[in-house]
Amino acid sequence: MTELLIPFEYDYMLRAMGISALVGAVAGLLSCYVVLKGWSLMGDALSHAIVPGVVLAWLGGIPFAIGAFASGMLAALAMAGLRGRTPIREDAVIGVVFTGFFGLGLFLLSLFPSNVRLQTIIFGNVLGIADADIIQMAIIAVVVALVLGIWGRDLMLSLFDPVQLVAAGGNPSHMRVLLLMLLAATAVAGLQAVGAILVIGMLVTPGATAYLLADRFGRMAAIATFIGAATGLIGAYASYFLDGSTGGSIVALQAAIFVVVLVFAPKHGIRASRRAAAHAVAEPVP
């Protein structure tokens, strides 16, 4: 029994669990906006597109968050530019840009095969994060949470009814850019926890799960934040015992919760839908 408490005795484990929970919570909160905006693919693209920026930042000796963020924004600009100037459909534009950036990132990484810190970018390794990187991740997470605290309602309104935001004196295209920036920033923070490949899971799955459980945005946000924090913590904890991928365990756990909710959710679950359909058929015609 005491064996299960061992991870709590090590400072590095406490740090790993804390930062995973924090990043998981913020990514979970943001995932609500991503899901409602229909930007899962965009989030996937951004989280891959930040990889070359991380490598270049490391080469230049600047904080990787800055390089990653710049790289993500450049990719977003490239996508917006291509969409406006070519008749190619949006999904193809996203596909071309993000694989291009990711490919470049992988190529740059392959030039430095011995650098462990860079290798964790792809697959994540929450137990191996340097203290300086933990501080970066924590700052990003707090800033994203603060920005959502301030502009979260406008952002939500821009997703639900952008014209009403205009009527309230706001600007939907500002909100679009804001969401892009938050997405890129959170992907950077999630990078070292779960890796570039899986970070999109943290940015979509909690929100998708919460969507099935809530009919109000506030409730949805609370549930998604909780799922993100809990799975981040449990994933980091479990990785002490499992000699496996932390990112894999966090995202797989989120997917498992999603499946359970998908089946059993009281109102929007598969079982509830079947019951409601059966009930409607059994009901006598008025």
Place this chain on the structure above:
Amino acid sequence: MDGALAHPIGTRAGLSVEGVSVAYPNGHLALRDASFTLAPGTVCGLVGVNGSGKSTLFKAIMGLVRPSAGQVRIGGEKVQAALKRNLVAYVPQAEEVDWSFPVGVRDVVMMGRYGHMNILRLPRTADHQAVDAALARVGMADLAERQIGELSGGQRKRVFLARALAQGGELLLLDEPFTGVDVTTEDAIVDLLKQLREEGRIILVSTHNLGSVPTFCDHVVLVNRTVLAAGPTPEVFTGPNLLRAFGGALRQHSLPEQAKAHAPLEAGHVVVLSDDERPLVMAPDGRVLGRLTQDL
């Protein structure tokens, strides 16, 4: 009250659209040199076929597209300034709303108050009171806690009307408000619009439901790539003008002959059959008789 119908230009700031042209980036000129003015206390129907520039005109008034020429003034102000002052409220088309979005009725109505709140959008007592009053006015107070997808078509419309009421403002834009609503709701909406007119607001209603236009619009703006005609309903909403606005798109039923062929009706009876909800009935000389209110 009839003073508002006299359409005085410049006596009090209303809505003025002056020589507005809108070209889209692909070079398509959606609207050319459109002009009309509306005085406070007006219900105006914006009538035209799909693709006539009706919705472009709406967008120009809301500041969603920038006119390549001309200007829109609301309450004497430019559009952006008017929006900042919460002068413009709008009710979207039902098809444009994501009804599965996790928001409740009260949340939606509260969105009308965002422009009155500070940057954090935290509602104060006045905001809650405005929301409650608006919900009561459209008869939705009992359903305030429902998720919007759980409402009927008429109730859905009322929620967004309540949002516009909670916002206040001088100009209310409604996009196809009668699509998919029952007659009771339509009557309730029309009553509400008339009350708002009495309060001195301008209500601009985009609609293709011709039959209902004469029943509640005191002004009409006919649109076909420009403003063809604008003014008091009896002068503008005439057969010849409608034919100009709609061209071949207007389905005409000159039915007496047809009806005679099928015979169960007395000769001389005007009969209108239509798949439209509320068809417009015109006399042979092009005079608008009104709309069909009763099914046979």
